[in-house]
Amino acid sequence: MNMIGDTRKALQLGKKLVDNRRAHMLLRQKVRSQPPLQPERFKIAVYFADEAVNMYQIRQWYQPLIELAKTWPVLILSRGSTAAIQLFDESPLPVTYVRTVADLEKTVARQDIRIVFYVNQNAKNFQMFRYGQRWHVFINHGESDKMYMTTNQFKAYDYSLIAGDAARSRLERVLWDYDFDKRAIPIGRPQADHFSGDLPYTPDDRIVVLYAPTWEGDRAAAAYGSIASHGVGLVRALLATGRHRVIYRPHPRSGVVNNLYGQANREIIGMLAAANKSDPSAQHVYDDGSEIGWQIAAADVAITDISAMIYDRLATGKPLLVTRPVSKRAKIDDGGYLSACEWLEMDDVAEITEQIDRVLHDPETVERIASWAQYYFGDTRPGRATERFHAAVKHLMAEWDVHARLHEPEMSQGLAESPH
Numbered sequence: 001m002n003m004i005g006d007t008r009k010a011l012q013l014g015k016k017l018v019d020n021r022r023a024h025m026l027l028r029q030k031v032r033s034q035p036p037l038q039p040e041r042f043k044i045a046v047y048f049a050d051e052a053v054n055m056y057q058i059r060q061w062y063q064p065l066i067e068l069a070k071t072w073p074v075l076i077l078s079r080g081s082t083a084a085i086q087l088f089d090e091s092p093l094p095v096t097y098v099r100t101v102a103d104l105e106k107t108v109a110r111q112d113i114r115i116v117f118y119v120n121q122n123a124k125n126f127q128m129f130r131y132g133q134r135w136h137v138f139i140n141h142g143e144s145d146k147m148y149m150t151t152n153q154f155k156a157y158d159y160s161l162i163a164g165d166a167a168r169s170r171l172e173r174v175l176w177d178y179d180f181d182k183r184a185i186p187i188g189r190p191q192a193d194h195f196s197g198d199l200p201y202t203p204d205d206r207i208v209v210l211y212a213p214t215w216e217g218d219r220a221a222a223a224y225g226s227i228a229s230h231g232v233g234l235v236r237a238l239l240a241t242g243r244h245r246v247i248y249r250p251h252p253r254s255g256v257v258n259n260l261y262g263q264a265n266r267e268i269i270g271m272l273a274a275a276n277k278s279d280p281s282a283q284h285v286y287d288d289g290s291e292i293g294w295q296i297a298a299a300d301v302a303i304t305d306i307s308a309m310i311y312d313r314l315a316t317g318k319p320l321l322v323t324r325p326v327s328k329r330a331k332i333d334d335g336g337y338l339s340a341c342e343w344l345e346m347d348d349v350a351e352i353t354e355q356i357d358r359v360l361h362d363p364e365t366v367e368r369i370a371s372w373a374q375y376y377f378g379d380t381r382p383g384r385a386t387e388r389f390h391a392a393v394k395h396l397m398a399e400w401d402v403h404a405r406l407h408e409p410e411m412s413q414g415l416a417e418s419p420h
Helices: 002-033 062-069 081-090 101-110 125-129 152-156 165-172 190-194 227-241 259-278 294-298 308-314 346-361 363-377 384-406 408-413
Strands: 044-048 074-078 095-097 115-118 135-138 159-162 184-186 207-212 244-248 301-304 320-323
Touching: 002 081, 044 062, 062 074, 062 190, 062 384, 074 081, 081 095, 101 125, 115 125, 115 384, 125 152, 135 152, 135 384, 159 165, 159 384, 165 184, 165 363, 184 384, 190 384, 207 227, 207 294, 207 346, 227 244, 227 259, 227 346, 244 259, 294 308, 301 308, 301 346, 308 320, 308 363, 320 346, 384 408
Parallel strands: 044 074, 044 115, 074 095, 115 135, 135 159, 159 184, 207 244, 207 301, 301 320
Antiparallel strands: none
16 A cells, blocks of 8 residues: 555656646746846836745736836736746736745846835745845735734835735734835735626526635634635536526635635536536636636625635625634734625525525615725725825835935945845
8 A cells, every 4th residue: 555655656756747847847938038127227026935726815906006017117026937927928917937035136136126026925035035125015906804914024125015904904903013004005906907808698687696715724823714614515506596606716825735615626627517518598607717806896795704805805896795704713903894894604504595685685784884995095096096106106116215215335346135
């Protein structure tokens, strides 16, 4: 039995080595095909140290950064090989692959980078922090009440761009001796100004339900995923009505930790395919695309887990249901929107159509969502978040100018960034 297991492991290792070799060859080809970066061109960098599995974190910033780049050119610094391959293929912004610290240092030395954005808390961010004479700014990859949003790692950055009053209140409860007025700048949700895209179905009189669950999590306290507990049952019930259209958008990491969770995910995908084959007019959607936004705006009702999707949906002012985690150890911050949201218990899945009808036609829902949207995002009128984002960057650029003048002697001698 052990010999069989060892053989299987050896074959898997060999396949992984072959796949890695192919990936590196492909990456080298893509790097060579890139035109050289114009020296001193880029004022803003987005530092992305992750691999392709976490591409969703940077993709949601594409559109706001395209708009920003019209004023201040933006460069993506990719540290992960698989992410770099995808970024070269899809990024609407210039990308450079900086595999080693030496590669990173060369790029930094040749550009006029004054602001560095970070979309996550990757440990390799620390390697970029060594470069002074620029602002290191945490912009995150979504607004939520997860414990991830209250990490003391916020202090590692010069500034953080936060969504609004809810984010500040959340951080004030856990961060000691932190200058919120200076370092936490509220900008709302600029992505909401770009919630658009072509619909993969023809609109009709069906009620469109977006089911956007998160992954299973890598520890009990973060076990927010509902695919295995709620998902199969609620999707099966909605497919049976003939009056609902399901948009299923699972988290890209679904099933990476728990195989049973992955099996449930595949079962839902199979059910959608079977339902469309039985009734092509149903046009149910399994959405694993890179574009995010149209799903949130188009759905009549959204069903999400505890994740950033709640708050993207909240910004639209439309009804949503939040699945309650079945794990008693899952940490829930019930001091914010989750204290007043419409919970979907696992026992309520059998009555999902009634739950959907309730949130669609409850007159109190619109007023309640509008109030919470203001608390989380400030002014949610179209374009206002983009204005605040650009104003924050303009402020940081002005602050850079102030400090550059103060430290002009050191900067001219290159003392602040000496590697020794």
